[in-house]
Amino acid sequence: xxxxxxxxxxxxxxxxxxxxxxxxxxxxxxxxxxxxxxxxxxxxxxxxxxxxxxxxxxxxxxxxxxxxxxxxxxxxxxxxxxxxxxxxxxxxxxxxxxxxxxxxxxxxxxxxxxxxxxxxxxxxxxxxxxxxxxxxxxxxxxxxxxxxxxxxxxxxxxxxxxxxxxxxxx
Numbered sequence: 046x047x048x049x050x051x052x053x054x055x056x057x058x059x060x061x062x063x064x065x066x067x068x069x070x071x072x073x074x075x076x077x078x079x080x081x082x083x084x085x086x087x088x089x090x091x092x093x094x095x096x097x098x099x100x101x102x103x104x105x106x107x108x109x110x111x112x113x114x115x116x117x118x119x120x121x122x123x124x125x126x127x128x129x130x131x132x133x134x135x136x137x138x139x140x141x142x143x144x145x146x147x148x149x150x151x152x153x154x155x156x157x158x159x160x161x162x163x164x165x166x167x168x169x170x171x172x173x174x175x176x177x178x179x180x181x182x183x184x185x186x187x188x189x190x191x192x193x194x195x196x197x198x199x200x201x202x203x204x205x206x207x208x209x210x211x212x213x214x215x
Contacts, residue, residue: 049136051085052128054092060164077125087139091128122146 056070065072071079073090080088126142128134134142150157
């Protein structure tokens, strides 16, 4: 609670909560919510899926709850920034780093449109999650043969996703 900086993975885009849970990862909206619940001064998101060739779009991670005003949603993102491998921040630079997000989004707007087209196709494919669930289970079985005994014992329960685990550690 009340940390200066939370660095949180945000592997999947908002709308892929089920898929993220199956892979034991979080969406951008879930990671932002963890930062909000922890009362973090700044939340730095990292570890984005390779499906984002350039940049993830935080505007997509806004809370879809209609009871909140747009102004409050904007404020939720004022303290959120994104990072990439080998990127370095000084604590005093975090306010400016957060201000860069809308600039990055406008620079990569065409990339965002392409991502939205792919998302629409994915949503229209009725068995997308069924096919990917089978792939995930196959990958888990394969990887479980390569993990150590101690990491097998540390696997979270299937009823708890990694966002819940991350937010429960204080």
